Amino acid sequence: MGHPHSREPLAHNLLMLLLGELPCRDVPTLKNPAYKLEAGVPLRKRPDPVRPERRNRVIIHLGRMSEGSPRLEYTLRHWESSATVADRFTGCLIGLAVGDAIGGPYEGLTSADIYFQFGTPEVIIRNPSNETLYFTDDTEMMFGVAETLIECGSIDEARLCRAFVENYHPDRGYGQGARKVLNAMAEGKNWRKIAATLFPGGSFGNGAAMRVAPVGLFFRDQREVLWEQARLSAFPTHTHPLGIEGAQLLAAAIAIASQATTFNRREFYHELRQLATTEEFHWHLDIAAKLKPSDTVSGLGSTLHAHRSVVTAIACFAATPSDFEFAVGRAIGLGDDTDTLAAMTGALVGAFAGQAAIPAERVVQLEEQGKGGKYVAELAEKLHARYASTQNTPRITSP
Numbered sequence: 001m002g003h004p005h006s007r008e009p010l011a012h013n014l015l016m017l018l019l020g021e022l023p024c025r026d027v028p029t030l031k032n033p034a035y036k037l038e039a040g041v042p043l044r045k046r047p048d049p050v051r052p053e054r055r056n057r058v059i060i061h062l063g064r065m066s067e068g069s070p071r072l073e074y075t076l077r078h079w080e081s082s083a084t085v086a087d088r089f090t091g092c093l094i095g096l097a098v099g100d101a102i103g104g105p106y107e108g109l110t111s112a113d114i115y116f117q118f119g120t121p122e123v124i125i126r127n128p129s130n131e132t133l134y135f136t137d138d139t140e141m142m143f144g145v146a147e148t149l150i151e152c153g154s155i156d157e158a159r160l161c162r163a164f165v166e167n168y169h170p171d172r173g174y175g176q177g178a179r180k181v182l183n184a185m186a187e188g189k190n191w192r193k194i195a196a197t198l199f200p201g202g203s204f205g206n207g208a209a210m211r212v213a214p215v216g217l218f219f220r221d222q223r224e225v226l227w228e229q230a231r232l233s234a235f236p237t238h239t240h241p242l243g244i245e246g247a248q249l250l251a252a253a254i255a256i257a258s259q260a261t262t263f264n265r266r267e268f269y270h271e272l273r274q275l276a277t278t279e280e281f282h283w284h285l286d287i288a289a290k291l292k293p294s295d296t297v298s299g300l301g302s303t304l305h306a307h308r309s310v311v312t313a314i315a316c317f318a319a320t321p322s323d324f325e326f327a328v329g330r331a332i333g334l335g336d337d338t339d340t341l342a343a344m345t346g347a348l349v350g351a352f353a354g355q356a357a358i359p360a361e362r363v364v365q366l367e368e369q370g371k372g373g374k375y376v377a378e379l380a381e382k383l384h385a386r387y388a389s390t391q392n393t394p395r396i397t398s399p
Helices: 007-018 085-106 113-119 122-125 137-152 157-168 175-185 191-195 213-218 221-235 241-259 266-277 277-288 310-319 324-333 338-351 374-391
Strands: 036-039 055-061 071-075
Touching: 007 175, 007 191, 036 122, 036 157, 055 191, 055 324, 085 122, 085 137, 085 213, 085 241, 085 324, 085 338, 085 374, 113 122, 113 241, 113 324, 122 324, 137 157, 157 175, 157 221, 213 221, 213 241, 213 338, 213 374, 221 241, 241 266, 241 277, 241 310, 241 324, 266 310, 310 338, 324 338
Parallel strands: none
Antiparallel strands: 036 055, 055 071
């Protein structure tokens, strides 16, 4: 990074301030009349026939206003997607893996630590800390859910648990509770008892939500079935209502995103709010729905608790649904549980915008040892093929 008062970092700081991710103290020259913010006119339902390039444009001028002064632009777009269903399946799973792998190295750091040690979210996404991107338990457990759906066409508990054990590598960053449950599964012990007693009422972490993306894709046309299948996918490790509902809501958000051609924030949040049943998620969704895309999302939380991270990832996505770098970078910039926040956000962006939204240079950096980046793409292709085969067959009915 350059000097904090130099023009380029100032541009980034002004943009992040405008988008609600930096406090004013980090932009000491904001009141200097040499710097000016210029906002474009509000979004119109139809393109402006006169000056279409000015719609939703935010311009940060670097220097005194003049025709040739350097500036930074960010366009607030009308978000649309023409991605095919198959492309959305691939984009979702690849987006999850890339987000997870980029966010992993920053897990446990505070927002301030990340900013001052590594730079802005844009810098983090464009210049990851490692040449090879290694995913964590988020992606590895997603494999188990996808493999189960491909083989069984629904969540089968025995097959899901076997898949979790087959893919399990403790060094991928599994939490202490998850390791206890998975070790019990591998050893044939009573893992259900362990899952139910690890915490009072069971785990209410985001571990079930981080892996649920395949359920959201596979049951995208059946909301009631999706809700039950997401519960079943969560239950081997998460028995608390908040841990389960976190998975259910993220699966529903992925389903909605995968079906949208034009993203409507109001309708998106309204449907999720209608599905939610717990007070905690009602509150977080109500707050998120009132936020403008430029508002900070840090108040929603960034910890491993399901109700303090799932809606945060949803909000990062909803602000810029096709912009992977900005949405995922924003999620990582919040600190704390960065790998899971980035994985959930990346999955949502991919489900809406398809694989083209995921930076190709990051995709090729995904590890290839064992089940790597190519396997993620193959898994998405097989999941879509199984999904497509169900379109002309009787559907699963919810109990």
